[in-house]
Amino acid sequence: MMSRRFRLGGTLLGLLIAQPAFTAQQPSSVAMEQLAKDKGCYLCHTAKSVKAGPERLLPFAPSWVDIAIKYRGQKDAEDRLTRIVLQGSGAGPNGRHWQGKVSDVGMLPNVPEIDESDARRLVHWILSFPRG
Secondary structure, three states: OHHHHHHHHHHHHHHHHHHHHHHOOOOOOOOOOOHHHHHHHHHEEEEEEOOOOOOOOOOOOHHHHHHHHHHHOOOHHHHHHHHHHOOOOOOHHOOOOOOOOOOOOOOOOOOOOOOOOHHHHHHHHHHHHOOO
């Protein structure tokens, strides 16, 4: 009969062995940054906030940090932002939800440059950005 200590040790060893399989399924930050570069996201967006100064124009688009701060915790944020990545932000007052913080250029549709799966992965990654 196995001792409780031996069974616990075997369970912990099993969890440690299983750990790499789990983390391998999670996209790394490096992989997501590369995906963002490959899909052209960094043409307009930055990772960290960029404030307009006296001689500086507004940034083209909000930073990943700004997006995470604004949308994190909202129930449908991932779906809504994925739709914006794919279809664009639209025109009019509803499409200009960053007015005064970024230039007046709305987000253009990104289909076929990016598919829904990659767009959703990027949005999920962006929403995980820490404050500041």
